[in-house]
Every structure is written in C-alpha cells, then in structure tokens.
Amino acid sequence: SLEAVVWDPGTGRHVVRTFGREDAAIGPLLVHMGRALVTSATLQLGADVNLRCLSRTDVPASELYAPPALAGPRSFQALAEASGRVESTWFPFTECPWVRVWSAEPERPAGSLSLDKPYPYTFANWVAREDSDAAAAWLRETPSRTPAFLGLARALAQAGLDLTGTRDVWGPSRFTTLHVKPSTLRYHVSGHAILCRRADLQRVASEFHRAVEDLLEAARIRGAFPVNGPVDLRATGLDHAGPGQAEALLSPIRPRPDHPDWDCALWAEVLTLPGTPGAMRFFTDLEAWMLGNYTGDYASVRVEWAKGWAYSPAGPWTGPGMLEGHIPRGFTEGYGRGWREALEGLRALDPAGIFGSPFLDRLTKAR
Known part of the structure; x- marks a missing residue:
C-alpha cells in the first residue's frame, strides 16, 4: 500500500x-x-536470497554482443540464460567490457568474498564532485583525450577488482546488487527500456552495441567525442502485478497484453560527463535510431523516467516527437486507454494540478 x-x-x-x-x-x-x-x-518483500556475483573482464565486446548467428557461450544472451541476471559495462574504444553475472547460491562458494554491506566496488565510488567536474573540463578542453580517458577508466576497473578481491563476491542480494553510490563520476545518463522476446535478447543487444559504435565512429571522423563514459546493458523480467493487484500503469516495463511473447527487457544506458561537446546530437541520433529499429512485432522502446530521454539538440526532455508522440503511444498501444487512463487517474487525485509543472503539463496533456 x-x-x-x-x-x-x-x-x-x-x-x-x-x-x-x-x-x-x-x-x-x-x-x-x-x-x-x-x-x-508499505512494501511486501520475500525472504532475501544469497547471490554470487562474478565479474569478468576477459570477454571481447565482439563476442559478448555478437550477432545472433555468431553468438557463442559467452554472448550476452547465453550468460543471461545461464544465470538469469547479467549486466555489462562497456567503455567505448576498449575491447573487453566489465561483465557482472549473478547466480543464486545458498551457501558461499569456495573462493568467493563474503559481503557484510553493499557497494563492494570501492574503487569506483570515491570521486569528489570537484574531481568529477575537473575531469569533465579536461575532456571539454581537448575531446581527443577521450579514448585514452576511457582506456584508463577500464584499466582502473580491472585493477580495482583485483586489488579489492571483488571479482567474485557473495552475500545477501541487497549487498551484491547495490554497487553505485553518488560519489562516482557525475555523469549525464540516457535511459531506455527495450521490451522484447527473450529469444531476441542477443539481437537487441547486438544491434544496440553496433549502433553506438557506428555513431561514435561517425563522430570521431568529424573530430567529435560525445561519449566519455561507459555504456551499460542490463537484462530483466517485466513488471507483473500479483493476482488481484493493480498494474503500475506507467511502468517502463509494464507487460504488453497484445505481446505476451515480449517477456523481458533490455535496459540501455549511455553515460557522458555533463557539458561534453556533441553529446546532445549523439543522444538525439541514437534515440531516433532506437525508435526506428525496435518496432512492430520485434520490440518496443520505452523511456526510463529517472534518466535522460526525449532528446533534441537543445537537450534531454525537449524532443517533441517523443513528448507528444512516442511516449503516449508507448503506453497506449496494446492497452486501449493506457496513457489516458493513467493521466485521468492522476488528474482525479489532483484536479488543480498542484503537483504539476510546465514540463509535466506538456507531457501529460490530454491526447
């Protein structure tokens, strides 16, 4: 409740x-x-379970995100199928992503580090705000430093895993899944959820990775480096309500009743430091590509509300095509009155719009 x-x-x-x-x-x-x-x-929770998290830095991106016809046992989908829980962090211009695979393990496996608190990757959570701002300014001054900066970030992550002994950790899920604190580098983060069939997960991940690579290469040819942070992909199930429970009408991973075959979501995030030249063009182009690629009976894109979306050259949350078209459609297709039902419910609870804003008024106006 x-x-x-x-x-x-x-x-x-x-x-x-x-x-x-x-x-x-x-x-x-x-x-x-x-x-x-x-x-x-008031939350209803099940009993916590012990999870093991193995970090790998030996799988090339070309193998992890391989096209489905070439995918092997270390592909993104194969790792997800094996454990049900996988997340990858790829630093552009580097070869091997940081891959985290979680598996349910009631007892501590031999060699695993037992955790008694969350946020085990201390090497990634120590950056002061002024240092983060200085890094952003340094890269704005000379964007061509970006590949070296990302190579250093990837090397620090690999060394940090070894020095802290956290390549293999085990403990309650609340300790092994929480790993990012506010004291990491302060990134701007784009966020989208791609609903798809589990059988298509590798295709979705592979196409997204290739699109990011292609856009970054086109930018490099122009002398631009719009992304100086990692690209994160994470696979999850959908937001199913329990028997007799109301659905979360505006959840990004609300199941589509007209597509019961869409049984999972790939969360895709691209990070860059604030003020990076060319970033908004990159995000605008990437989002447009996503909307044109994940369509029809194949897949569908929704926004991750807490991140950046609806891009235009003016910045996030400004693109009229998303605000006035794709987002309302994404919560209407398959539901009939889905988007309108949610907005009417919110207006009934606050008819004067006390909890509105000019931006929300634009996003939620009747359609």
Whole structure:
C-alpha cells in the first residue's frame, strides 16, 4: 500500500489517503513521474536470497554482443540464460567490457568474498564532485583525450577488482546488487527500456552495441567525442502485478497484453560527463535510431523516467516527437486507454494540478 496527498471532493481539501495494491486508483501512483505526492509506502518483500556475483573482464565486446548467428557461450544472451541476471559495462574504444553475472547460491562458494554491506566496488565510488567536474573540463578542453580517458577508466576497473578481491563476491542480494553510490563520476545518463522476446535478447543487444559504435565512429571522423563514459546493458523480467493487484500503469516495463511473447527487457544506458561537446546530437541520433529499429512485432522502446530521454539538440526532455508522440503511444498501444487512463487517474487525485509543472503539463496533456 501507499499513502498520498490527494484531493477530497467531500471536504474540499487535500488529504492523506491510503491506497491498497488491489485498489484500481493506485495504478497511476505506482509510477507517477512526479505528478503526485506519495508520503509513504508499505512494501511486501520475500525472504532475501544469497547471490554470487562474478565479474569478468576477459570477454571481447565482439563476442559478448555478437550477432545472433555468431553468438557463442559467452554472448550476452547465453550468460543471461545461464544465470538469469547479467549486466555489462562497456567503455567505448576498449575491447573487453566489465561483465557482472549473478547466480543464486545458498551457501558461499569456495573462493568467493563474503559481503557484510553493499557497494563492494570501492574503487569506483570515491570521486569528489570537484574531481568529477575537473575531469569533465579536461575532456571539454581537448575531446581527443577521450579514448585514452576511457582506456584508463577500464584499466582502473580491472585493477580495482583485483586489488579489492571483488571479482567474485557473495552475500545477501541487497549487498551484491547495490554497487553505485553518488560519489562516482557525475555523469549525464540516457535511459531506455527495450521490451522484447527473450529469444531476441542477443539481437537487441547486438544491434544496440553496433549502433553506438557506428555513431561514435561517425563522430570521431568529424573530430567529435560525445561519449566519455561507459555504456551499460542490463537484462530483466517485466513488471507483473500479483493476482488481484493493480498494474503500475506507467511502468517502463509494464507487460504488453497484445505481446505476451515480449517477456523481458533490455535496459540501455549511455553515460557522458555533463557539458561534453556533441553529446546532445549523439543522444538525439541514437534515440531516433532506437525508435526506428525496435518496432512492430520485434520490440518496443520505452523511456526510463529517472534518466535522460526525449532528446533534441537543445537537450534531454525537449524532443517533441517523443513528448507528444512516442511516449503516449508507448503506453497506449496494446492497452486501449493506457496513457489516458493513467493521466485521468492522476488528474482525479489532483484536479488543480498542484503537483504539476510546465514540463509535466506538456507531457501529460490530454491526447
């Protein structure tokens, strides 16, 4: 359940109201884009499980993201099928990504480091804000330093895993899955979720990786280096509601009833330091490519609300085609009134738009 500040027509004022997960009115509140004020939430959790996380830095990107016809046992999909949990971090202009594979292990495997707290990769979480800003300024001054900078970042990650003994860690999932703190480099991050069939996961990952490589190479030829951070890919299941529970209407990974075969999502993130020249052009081009590639019965793209999306040369959250077209369609196709249902629910709980903003008003205007 959750508690939210909502309009009460009976009293003519805003009140705190409790919504159970079985209450249809909770659907728009579960993912509300900031268009509501949730004051508390009560979560139902299962028992924690012990997970082992193995970090690999020996799989070339050409093998990890190989086209499906060439994919082998160390491909992204093969690793996901073997354990169900995989994430890759590729530093552009380098050969081998940092791949993390989680597996359920009730007992500590021999050789695994037992964790008693989260964030084991301390080598990645020590950057002061002024140092992050200095790195961004250094690369803005001479963008051609970017390949060397990314090579250094990748080398530091590999050395950090060895020096801290964290290539093989084990413990409660809350310790082995939480690994990024606010004290890492301060990146701008684009974020999208690609809904697809599990059988197509390798194709989705391979095509995305190739598109990023092609766009970066085209930029390099122009003398531009718009991406100076890693590219992260992560595979997950979808956001299924339990029996009798209301769906999260605006969840990026809400299942499509007209595509029950789309049973997983690939989360794709590209990171770059703020102010990097050419970054907005790159993100605009990449997003346009994604929308044109993952279509029809193959796959569909949704935005990760907490990250950057709807790009134009002016920056994130500005692209009219996304704001006024693709995003509403993405939550309407397969649902009938999906997008409109969510917006009507939010407006009913806050008819005066107290929790709105000019940006949200543009995004959520009736269509």
